[in-house]
Amino acid sequence: MTVMSQPLPPTADASLPRGRAAPALDLGRLVRDRQAEVWRYLRYLGAEPTEADDLTQETFLAVARSTFVEASDQQTAGYLRTVARRQLLMLRRKQKRRCETTDLDAAETVWSEAMWRDRSHGDPWDDHVDAARDCVEKLEGRVRQAIDLTYHQGESREAIATTLGMTADGVKTLLRRTREKLRECIEATLRPNL
Amino acid sequence: MSNPQPTAADHHDRLTDRVLAEALGAERPPDLSAAIASRLADAQAEVAAPSGRTAMQTRRAWIVLLATAASLMAVVLWRGVATVNEPKVALIEPAATEAASSATASSSHKPNAATPPVAESSDGPIMYVGNYGDPPDSGDGSGTPWAINVLDGPERVSGEVFVPSEGQTFPGLELANEPRVYFNPRNLAKDSSGGRAATPSAPVAKPGQSQTYSISPERVEELKSLRKQPATPAEQSPSSGAYGSPSVVNQGDLKWFKPVELGKDAQMPRRDSGWFHSIDKLYWSESKPSTAIGLGGLINDATVPSGGVKIGRDFYYREPPLHDRYEAIHENAFTKPAGEDALSTFSIDVDTASYSNVRQYLLDMRRLPPADAVRVEELVNYFDYAYEAPKEAAEEPFAASLGCFACPWAPSHKLVRIGVKGREVDADKRPLSNLVFLVDVSGSMNDRNKLPLVISGLEALTDRLGENDRVAIVVYAGSEGVVLPSTSGDRKDEIRSALGRLQAGGSTAGGAGLKLAYEIAERNQIGGGVNRVVLCTDGDFNVGLTGTEELAKLVETRAKETGVFLTVLGFGRGNLNDAMLEEISGRGDGHYAYIDNEKEARRVLSRDLSGTLVTIAKDVKLQVEFNPAKVASYRLIGYENRVMAAKDFNDDTKDAGEIGAGHTVTALYEIVPVGVEEPAPPVDGLKYQPAPVEEDAARVDLIGESAQPTVFAAELLTLKIRYKQPEGGASKKLEFPLEDAGKSFADADDDFRWAAAVAEFGMLLRGSSHAGDATLDSVLEIARGALGADDGGYRAEFLDLVRRAQELRGR
Structure with missing residues (x-):
């Protein structure tokens, strides 16, 4: 069973020089800048889109109730992810369901490694998306068709199998291998920027 | 068997999957700013006011305990x-x-x-x-x-x-x-x-x-x-x-x-x-x-x-008692067109609430509706009629179609139809809209015919909104509150999410909610656009500002001073304050519809959205001058609570009804032609008044001082319409004369016969003393022959209503 820990927000005492008052949290800006990131993270952890909508709201409400102060970009991102993760776990417990991504620590590591860069250099997610588009352009034949049918047209694995004359398991393997290649391509594209 | 623990490769695969989903347009994160802001505001309000929801829930828990x-x-x-x-x-x-x-x-x-x-x-x-x-x-x-x-x-x-x-x-x-x-x-x-x-x-x-x-x-x-x-x-x-x-x-x-x-x-x-x-x-x-x-x-x-x-x-x-409230209707009597009585003046009315209310009585409740619930003009106006629309280049926002045929329930009488058609406004050319939904979430709305219907209706409306529209949602129960601040109409997920959060409970502080809704509408007012509060309620405001006159004054003042109009949507049964809702919608420069099912909700809030929201003319008054040389007496069918004094027609300070884009309005007069035996007068002749002049002589006097027929002598009547532009200003007047061609009822077009059938049905339901030869069988016969194209099946449904009324009356 995954132990759910209470996130500890960076506090004014810990993040500010002694004697300096903590700045008021600009929640409006935080929501504007970070809601997409939280929503994507929840989707990555396996939340359905509507669940991600609700949990993103819950995450920011929880932040509003906390004593959180912004110290650094990385710390804010980490704190929001921790709160979001906790919201998802609470939801799954309420639903008496297991979390799809059972090893949340490993999932967090993968995400934070991929998205660790300071946002002052641009949103790392956007860089990933741009790189992914370029990489997909390089795909050809059945591989490209499978990706297009999956992500452009939202076809099910079975429907794609019928179109491509494969088995559903074959499509699953094909898509997984293709994503692996695409990940390598994305990382190679982003490496000079890292 | 449990799934194996995912590996780092699985997480990488999932991350790539998410990136691809967005890169290839499969999904995008929604903008949840407004929803979060709204929930934060609610949370803050709850902290500030112990009477908030949390406090209420805690209190309820204590009460239960x-x-x-x-x-x-x-x-x-x-x-x-x-x-x-x-x-x-x-x-x-x-x-x-x-x-x-x-x-x-x-x-x-x-x-x-x-x-x-x-x-x-x-x-x-x-x-x-x-x-x-x-x-x-x-x-x-x-x-x-x-x-x-x-x-x-x-x-x-x-x-x-x-x-x-x-x-x-x-x-x-x-x-x-x-x-x-x-x-x-x-x-x-x-x-x-x-x-x-x-x-x-x-x-x-x-x-x-x-x-x-x-x-x-x-x-x-x-x-x-x-x-x-x-x-x-x-x-x-x-x-x-x-x-x-x-x-x-x-x-x-x-x-x-x-x-x-x-x-x-x-x-x-x-x-x-x-x-x-x-x-x-x-x-x-x-x-x-x-x-x-x-x-x-x-x-x-x-x-x-x-x-x-x-x-x-x-x-x-025993049938459960209903507490619906209706204003008493006293039918218009026949009037001789002598002196000022030659003028019949009334305000236009595009409300349709009475029809859907009657429908619910007959179809859902298997009861005949109370007579005062039947407003004949609203029954007639519920249907679409193919009246001629104003020309594209015409300055006037509407056109009038007049017709005169034999009266089906009194063949020696004439039936005159006045049809007014407002200019259509395409949905994509609607002006910018600033809408505030004011939703009653009091305990009485906790019924399948109430709040769920409100939500599905507003969802249907949301589907039709776009980036040019702004929507806010205010609720009222024990206290009022903002569920959704003014939000762009293209943020449909946020609007739906806010609608999904609506729950019924508590008493009804409608007055406070109404004030808040107007404040939000005024704060987000769009110059030259549609600014409207859409009130969804079962109609009883039992907390705070509750008197009809108080509420009516509030909406009237706001409509005049700020240009924010009011649309009223009535829901449910048992507690419906029909009289109040009709009154405040009229005073708030809006209209009143009753939503009895999802189809009706879609009709009002989706199909007829332009008509519901876009006012093309306000303070629309009709005045008909009857020619006493042709008309022995006349009777306006319906519009009893819209009748105005003749002098009010030219008085721009006198408020009247509004007409929405594409709306059709129909008014019917039953006329007793000269030479036909008139219905018995409602009062005896006067004993101490000077002896009456011979009727024919009096008629000639009224035509002109010379007692000679004028150039207008062939005309049966003249219709005058006065209206103002939605933004106000001085009124304009249009005139339309009508001559009687002496045609039989069978010569009338489908729309004329349909309107006559519906009016006949309304009179029968009301138990009218003027229904003459009308029977439910004759209503059915006329209506069957006048169905026309019947888009949406509304006319066919009317036949069901008539049949149900027959059944309930034991034929």
Whole structure:
């Protein structure tokens, strides 16, 4: 069973020089800048889109109730992810369901490694998306068709199998291998920027 | 078998999957800013005001706890004190079964020999939770003809019913806002042998009289002990959790009932069929369609097809009383066109509420509507008519079509139709809109025909909104609040999400909500655009600003000073304040529609969105001048509460109705031509007045001083229309003369005949003294021949209404 820990927000005492008052949290800006990131993270952890909508709201409400102060970009991102993760776990417990991504620590590591860069250099997610588009352009034949049918047209694995004359398991393997290649391509594209 | 633990490669794959989904357009994160801001505002408001929802919930929890403790203490007290306020319920028994009922009421149980007995399903406790019809007025139900739960299976169940008092609660049973009847058939079976039944406190009543039963302290104790018994697995499905605790339900007894999902209107039972409901399911008994109205009220003749077990065969109950309020209508009488009486002046009315209200009475409730609920002009105006639209280049926002044919219910009379058609505005060319939905979420809205219908209607409207529209949602119950701040219409997910959060509960502080809605509309006002508050309510404002005049003044002032208009959508039955809603919609420069089903919600809020929202002319007044050389007397059909003084026509300070884009408005006059015997005057001739001049001579005098026919002598009447642009300013006047070509009714076009049929139907429902030869058969005959294209099937549905009225009147 995954132990759910209470996130500890960076506090004014810990993040500010002694004697300096903590700045008021600009929640409006935080929501504007970070809601997409939280929503994507929840989707990555396996939340359905509507669940991600609700949990993103819950995450920011929880932040509003906390004593959180912004110290650094990385710390804010980490704190929001921790709160979001906790919201998802609470939801799954309420639903008496297991979390799809059972090893949340490993999932967090993968995400934070991929998205660790300071946002002052641009949103790392956007860089990933741009790189992914370029990489997909390089795909050809059945591989490209499978990706297009999956992500452009939202076809099910079975429907794609019928179109491509494969088995559903074959499509699953094909898509997984293709994503692996695409990940390598994305990382190679982003490496000079890292 | 559990899934293997995902590896880092799985997480990488999932991350790539998410990136690809966005890169290739499969999904995008929504903008949740407004939703979060709204929820933050709510949270802050709750912190600031202890009367907020959280505080309310906490208080409710305390009330439940205290009430539970109180009920336990009450048991102890009841044992020693005989004179306590007992929860009561009124039961009505039919005369025909009086003897049997008497026996039953004293808790003897007779198996129904005509039907196979139902096997005893288990020894576990059985508790049914349900109700029939409307809840009583007061918590104790005394003095109210309260419909009773009865389960007439192998064991009659009656005499063991009670309505919990307000605040009274039972562990394991969840109480809704309304009192419910609890009874326990198994318990009664024990009574028959054990003799511990509650006995009626008075002899069994005859039809129309009520019988009061009470629950004994012992029974309360026994029910509680039963509830403590553990549930068997069979008892948990399908009603697990249905009553808060599965231990009180025995599934074996549910076979008489058919479960349905809540919210699927088409599957809903009629109000008069036996039903009970759980949190997520509704169960009702299969009913025969032969339900009829008897002396004692509706006779519920229900059977279950599979087992043949009768439910409620001997059981009658009176129709629950309705508290809908209607303004009295006094029909317009025939008027001689002498002097100023030659002018008939009235305000335009595009409301359609009366038609859908009448429809609900006839189709859903199987009742004839009260006469004052029938506003003939609203029945006629409910339908679309293919009147000529104003020319594209025309300055005027509407065109008028006049027609005169023989009157179908009085063939020697003439029927004149005035048809006005407003300019169409394409949905994509609608001006910028600033809408504030003001939704009544008070406890009375907690009905399938109310809040769920509001939400689905507003969702349909949301589908039609775009980036040029702004929407805010304000609710009012015990206190008012903003559910969604003014948000762009293209943020549909946020709007739907806000609608999805609406829940009913509390009293009705409509006045405060109305003020808040106007404030938000004014804060986000769009110059030259549509600025409108859309009020969705069952109509009773019982907290704060409550008087009709007060509310009407508020909306009238806001409409005049700020240009924010009001649309009123009425919902539900039993508490509908039709008179007030019509009044405030008119004073608020808006219109009033009644939403009785989802189709109507879509019609008003989606199909006719432009007409509902976009006003193309305001203060539209009609004045008809009749030519006394042709007209002996005339009568305006309907519009009774829209009639104005002749001098008000040219008085721009006098408010009148608005017309929306594409709206058609129809007015009908019944005319007695000169030379035809006139209907008897409503008053006797005057004894002390100068002798009347010969009628023909008087008529000539009125035509002109020279007593010679003028160039207008051939005209029957002249229609004058006065209107203002939506933004105000001085009014403009249009004139349209009409000559009578002497055509028969059969020569009339489909639309004319249709309007005549609907008006005839309205007069019959009202019991009009002017209905002449009209019958429901003739209405049906005319309407059948004038169906036309009937887009949407609304005219065909009207035929159903007429047939239902025939059925209810016994032809």
